[in-house]
Amino acid sequence: MKKHTIARPHKPAQRTDRQEKATQKGRATDEAFRDAARRVFARDGYLNAKISDIAAEAGKSVASFYNYYDTKADLLLALAEEFHSEAMELALVSYRAGQSRHEAMREAMAGFWQTYKQRRGELVGVFQASMLEGEFRDRWLDIRAQAIYQISAEIRTAQEHGYCPGANPILTASALSAMLEHFCYIWQAQGGESVEVEFSDEGAIDTLATICIQSIYWKPEDA
Incomplete structure (x- = not known):
């Protein structure tokens, strides 16, 4: 394999x-x-x-x-690195503040959502360039890897306390990161899904926080 x-x-x-x-x-x-x-x-x-x-x-x-x-792609990557550094720092600040897991997760999701909104133009550019330019895609994946490793470290810490047993930390982190990025892209860059739903920033942030919490901080029923 x-x-x-x-x-x-x-x-x-x-x-x-x-x-x-x-x-x-x-x-x-x-x-x-x-x-x-x-x-x-x-x-x-x-x-x-x-x-x-x-x-x-x-x-x-x-x-x-x-x-x-050298190119506009190099400049776009610099902006992408800024975005990920800012988003990850916001997440760490939340966890250092002594909040509950849900409060910290929601604050981290709010930081990511608002940062994405402020940087929407360049992040749409990242999405486009990563589909069309192989070298850019590889470098973008390297940037994403930093966030995936950080999220996976949080998952491993949760597993040490009995949460999400058996979950692969790297794959779980990758899935959550991809969900978060594409959810922001759909609702902020493309105008939302073609479905009937009452939408708000607060509702979107609550949804993201709930999904992340329930994906990591769960235990078997017989635990």
Whole structure:
């Protein structure tokens, strides 16, 4: 039986001549490109966005763009890394606050939902690019793997206390992560399902928190 690993062994070569980012001015320029890309991706979509559009939106030259990124896919990946770092940090803050499991999970889901809403343009771009560009897909899966390993660690901790016995931590974490991302994509980027339902942000967050809690914190009936 073939075994699959989460992290991909191949890493594309990264440029190292990016000293501009190390200076205060360089960091400000980099942030200008990131902010501009968010607006352009949200306005035009990732597939239609051009590097010249991003540079113009940032008030910078195209030549300056290439001092920071090789392609718009590289810039999109940087934004994706920001998103996952922010979402994971929000989740950790919830668990450190001494809340109940359900309170912490709901706060984590609320943080993810709101962060996705704020970054919807770039995350739709991630979805599109991962389907069309093989190298981007592999690098995006590496970013996702960080979250999957973190979630799986929480699942293993729960199992040490008798919860969800027999569940594969990695596969469970992958399933929950995929559910969370696609649920946000359907309801925030595509306008929701073609079904009759009373929808609200609070209801969506409650639903996500309940699914995650019941997927991890359950015990056999005879326990």
